[in-house]
Every structure is written in structure tokens, then in C-alpha cells.
Amino acid sequence: xxxxxxxxxxxxxxxxxxxxxxxxxxxxxxxxxxxxxxxxxxxxxxxxxxxxxxxxxxxxxxxxxxxxxxxxxxxxxxxxxxxxxxxxxxxxxxxxxxxxxxxxxxxxxxxxxxxxxxxxxxxxxxxxxxxxxxxxxxxxxxxxxxxxxxxxxxxxxxxxxxxxxxxxxxxxxxxxxxxxxxxxxxxxxxxxxxxxxxxxxxxxxxxxxxxxxxxxxxxxxxxxxxxxxxxxxxxxxxxxxxxxxxxxxxxxxxxxxxxxxxxxxxxxxxxxxxxxxxxx
Amino acid sequence: xxxxxxxxxxxxxxxxxxxxxxxxxxxxxxxxxxxxxxxxxxxxxxxxxxxxxxxxxxxxxxxxxxxxxxxxxxxxxxxxxxxxxxxxxxxxxxxxxxxxxxxxxxxxxxxxxxxxxxxxxxxxxxxxxxxxxxxxxxxxxxxxxxxxxxxxxxxxxxxxxxxxxxxxxxxxxxxxxxxxxxxxxxxxxxxxxxxxxxxxxxxxxxxxxxxxxxxxxxxxxxxxxxxxxxxxxxxxxxxxxxxxxxxxxxxxxxxxxxxxxxxxxxxxxxxxxxxxxxxx
Numbered sequence: 134x135x136x137x138x139x140x141x142x143x144x145x146x147x148x149x150x151x152x153x154x155x156x157x158x159x160x161x162x163x164x165x166x167x168x169x170x171x172x173x174x175x176x177x178x179x180x181x182x183x184x185x186x187x188x189x190x191x192x193x194x195x196x197x198x199x200x201x202x203x204x205x206x207x208x209x210x211x212x213x214x215x216x217x218x219x220x221x222x223x224x225x226x227x228x229x230x231x232x233x234x235x236x237x238x239x240x241x242x243x244x245x246x247x248x249x250x251x252x253x254x255x256x257x258x259x260x261x262x263x264x265x266x267x268x269x270x271x272x273x274x275x276x277x278x279x280x281x282x283x284x285x286x287x288x289x290x291x292x293x294x295x296x297x298x299x300x301x302x303x304x305x306x307x308x309x310x311x312x313x314x315x316x317x318x319x320x321x322x323x324x325x326x327x328x329x330x331x332x333x334x335x336x337x338x339x340x341x342x343x344x345x346x347x348x349x350x351x352x353x354x355x356x357x358x359x360x361x362x363x364x365x366x367x368x369x370x371x372x373x374x375x376x377x378x379x380x381x382x383x384x385x386x387x388x389x390x391x392x393x394x395x396x397x398x399x400x401x402x403x404x405x406x407x408x409x410x411x412x413x
Numbered sequence: 414x415x416x417x418x419x420x421x422x423x424x425x426x427x428x429x430x431x432x433x434x435x436x437x438x439x440x441x442x443x444x445x446x447x448x449x450x451x452x453x454x455x456x457x458x459x460x461x462x463x464x465x466x467x468x469x470x471x472x473x474x475x476x477x478x479x480x481x482x483x484x485x486x487x488x489x490x491x492x493x494x495x496x497x498x499x500x501x502x503x504x505x506x507x508x509x510x511x512x513x514x515x516x517x518x519x520x521x522x523x524x525x526x527x528x529x530x531x532x533x534x535x536x537x538x539x540x541x542x543x544x545x546x547x548x549x550x551x552x553x554x555x556x557x558x559x560x561x562x563x564x565x566x567x568x569x570x571x572x573x574x575x576x577x578x579x580x581x582x583x584x585x586x587x588x589x590x591x592x593x594x595x596x597x598x599x600x601x602x603x604x605x606x607x608x609x610x611x612x613x614x615x616x617x618x619x620x621x622x623x624x625x626x627x628x629x630x631x632x633x634x635x636x637x638x639x640x641x642x643x644x645x646x647x648x649x650x651x652x653x654x655x656x657x658x659x660x661x662x663x664x665x666x667x668x669x670x671x672x673x674x675x676x677x678x679x680x681x682x683x684x685x686x687x688x689x690x691x692x693x
Contacts, residue, residue, distance in 0.1 A: 136603070144501065150530075165420055190557075203488050245600045251444060253592040255623060255625045256625075265630065274488075274625070274627070275622065275623045277623075286626040290569075293585075298647055300611045304623075306423055311549070311572075314620050314623055315623075317613060317616055317620065318613065318620055318623055318624050318625075318628050319625065319628065321609070322609060322627060322628050322631040322632070323627065324664075324684070325605055325609060325631070325664070326631055326690075327667075327682060327683050327686035327687070328660070328663050328664045328667050328686065329601070329605060329660065329674060329683060330685070330686035330687070330689040330690045330693075331663060331667075331682045331685040331686040331689065332659065332660050332663040333598065333689055334685050334686070334688060334689035335663075336597055337594075338470075339462055339693055340594050340597065340598055341693060342476060342555065342600075343535060343557075343584075343594055343595075343598055344598050344693050345535045345536075345554070345555070345599065346601060347599060347603065347633070347634045348599065348602050349599050349633075349693055350630045350631070350633045350634070351602040351605070351606055351630070351633070352631075352686075352689075352690050352693065353627070353690075354627045354630070354631060355683075355686040355687055355690040356691055357687070357688075359680060359683040359684050359686075359687050360680070361675055362683055363683060366671060366676075366679060367674075367676055367679075369603060370671055370674070371590060373671065374668065374671055374672055377664075377666070377667075377668050377671075378664060380608070380609065380612050381614065381661065381668070382664070383608050383611060383612040383615075384604075384605070384608045384657075384661065384664075385661070387604060387607075387608050387611075387657075388654065388657050388658070388661070391646060391650055391653065391654055391657075392654055394645055394647075394650070396646075399646060400639060400640070400641060400643040402456050402608060402611045403608060403611075403635075403639040403642055403643060404639050405610070405611040405612035405614050405617060406606070406607035406608065406609075406614070406632075406639075407607070407610070407635055407636055407637070407639050408610040408611045408614060409451045409610040409611065409621075409632075409635075410612035410633070410635040410636045411608075411636055412621055412629065413624050413629055413632065
């Protein structure tokens, strides 16, 4: 499918990608750039990595497809750094969980030196790092591909075909629509879980031992990497604020029902919530 | 430990209790009252039930310990209904997840005909019904025992010993303190999960297919029985309102940080949240 694929920054997502590419025979050769020397030493022994580089420009010099797996804030700057090293017709994608800023900046920066098409595989967990990588991380998981109107259609098709080959459920939409959706179904739940935990952390510390399975599940995502989440919140700020304000209206509506002893209305919130959750 | 234990209303908790009592040899005889004839037919074949009754008064006539496992709203009325049938010195407890109203009403209703001591084992799940019962449901799970100041100390000790025999982690406190704690660590998370779901249910219905493991975990409890939760919210209304208002201040503080692009402060919320979650 590809002669050479290059993966920049093999954390949980990047290393899982390389393993999945190898397993599915999606590329003849996999080259990897890792910033940290200790990671490069590890990579020399990995069966899913054919060559390791200490400069990103070297890793993607012969790659038809380069996948940028750094934290979201670094993606456009790395695209700018590699563009002059890309072979003719190269495609560049990423795995960032926010798309609008990344896609517009990267498309602009890459210019006529390559074709940037954004991706966002909804995989991963509160764990991070190469050591948690799995070759089936993307199987039957949603994966957004977010070309711009001005993007090259053939490049978008190849990126879609790439994720399909890893057995992801691919959906194509524009980056703004993507950001609105993830603000609601991923970033808002994260903010809610984190603030619930930060709130409970202010209370009597002996209460923590009474936390049951319900509290543990409700707050699991709050254990995620906080710097990564700060970047996501920053990149998707306006959509998250919109979702957050609207959710607070919902929560306040429930509070008013309870304050007014309107249990018919309170039950109605619970019923609507259950109906949604049962569909999930 | 007890000659006879009576269980009123064998749902998930009641049936699990009976199975755990049998397994640990806590009582020689287990009698059960079930309201529905089909449940009584099922009970006749259960190894953990020695006699089945169609009237609660009959089930507890010779029971040293009666455990009321109905929904919370029904508990005091059932205590009132059985009090004249209790043998001398009988102890009555319950498994309701709200304690203040239940303990004060039940203590008053039972008068000198028995001794009521409230319990709340933090076990169970979004599933309900006898068919999900498990004899290890209470093992290493927190269980509150909530005597009043005027309660008989010997009765409280026997109820504590009962839950210890089922391997629960027992804590004794007054019902008001209990209700404040569960408002924060159980009822507030439930309200948040339910309103998040009711809010997302108002959005584009195609978004649901992008919901990942994070959203599913964060909202799992919203699938619980809504009528049971309406009763819990009603019974613990004032403590839940207090927790809900304080949580909204926290959420609003986070929103303001994000609106002001104060990412240092936003990150501080995330860090405090992670610190709490990592301890859970």
C-alpha cells in the first residue's frame, strides 16, 4: 500500500500505529523519529521499526506517508520543519485530538511541498507511552479524517484507505465540525470529571475511602496526562466553552427542579439521561 | 450468630445478602418476604432461602434480625407495618442509600417493639434484580452503620458484627454525616453523569457513534434505575443541593479560567483533579 511510512514521535499512539502498520502489511518499510536517545535505543530492537533517526527530516526523507504523533501544540511546527525534506507528492497526517487550528496551520505551512490531511483516531486511554502500545489499538475505533475544502482529494482518499487498512471506522468531515463534536463527547466529559475530582479533593480527605465503582468510573479520565489535556483545552477553547456553558444550563435546570421539589421534572432529566446512555 | 434472619424484598441487594448469609453461616434459618408471586415461586427453589412468605409480618415473626431491602421510600412504612409482629428484642436494619429520614422515622415508628439501626452497604451496580445477585457482593465494600444517639448500643454492635461477618468494611457514623458524604461521592457524580447524558441527548443524534471508552465510563451510572434514583435524590435533597451548588462554583471557576485564557489556572484544576483521582 505504501513503500515507506514514517512515524514522528512514537508514544502510545505512534508506537501502536507502527505495530498495526507492520501487522497489516500496510508499508514495506517503517522509519521512526524519536526525540529522546533512550527511546531510539529501544526502537533499534523493535520488530516494528526498520530505521531510527535522530532528526525528523531524515526519518521522512523517503516516506510517502508521514504521521506526526507529537502533542497537539507541536504538530504545525514539526510540519514546517520537515516540509523541505519531503519527497515529491508526500502525504503528511497527524493523530491530534483537535483539528481546526492544526489543519489550517499545517496546510498553509506545507504549501506545495506536500499534502497535509488531518486525522484523529479516537483511541488511547489515560495511559501513555510506547510501553502501552498495542497493534489492535485502532480496530473498530472511530477515526476522523478532516480534509479542508482546498485539500487534494487523492491525498484524502489515501489517508482514509490507510486508516481503513488498520480496521478503524473512518469518518470524513471538516475540521470545524470535528472540533464541535469532540468538544461535546470527549472534552466536556473530561472537564466534568476533572472538576468533580478537583472539587472532591477540597473535601474531608477521609471521604475518599468510601468512593465506590460508580465514582471510580465517572472520574477515570481525570487521571490522564494533564499537560496533554491543557493543550487540547487550549486548542479547542471556543468550542469547549460553548459546550460547557450549555451543559451548565442543563445542570442548573436540574438543580432548579430539585430545589423546587419538582420531582416529575427531576425524573424527566434522569429518564432522558438513561435513554441516551442506553444507546451508547 | 443469629438463629433466624428475615429478608424483606429480595432484589439485587436482598438476594445477595441472603446468599452471603448462607455462605458465611451467619444464620441457621433465612426467611424471605417477596411481594410478587412469581418471585415467591422462584424463591421456593433457592438454596439460600428456607421459607417464603406472602406477608412481611409472617417473614419476621421469629427473626432476631430483619433486613428491609425495599426502595428507600418504602422502608419506614414497612418498619411500621411489621413492628407488632417482631419477637422481643428484635433488631431491624435496612440497606437504603440515604439514612437521615429513614433512621429517624423508623426509630420513631418501631418504638419499644424493636430496635432499628440503619445500614448502607455501598454495593450494587446499575443492574438490579435477584438474577444478578452474588454471594460476594459485600466483600471489601464499604458499609455504613448509622445508629442515632438514642439507639441501643448493643443492637448497633450486632449490626456491625453482622456486616463484618459478610466481609464488608464497616464504618459507624451518624445518619446526617453519612448523608453529607454520599451526597458528594455518590449522588453528585450520579447527577453529573445523568445531566451530561440528558444534555448530549439534545444534540445531533449521529454524534453518539463517536462516543469512546471515556464517555462510556464517565456516564455509566446514568443507566441506573431512574425511579430508584428519583427517590434517593428526593430523600437526600438538601445535602445534594448543597454539593451541587458548590460543584457548580468549581465548574464555573474552571470555565472562567478557560474564558480568560488563563491556562496556568486551568492546568491547576486538572492537576488537582488528577491528584485526587490517583488516590482513589
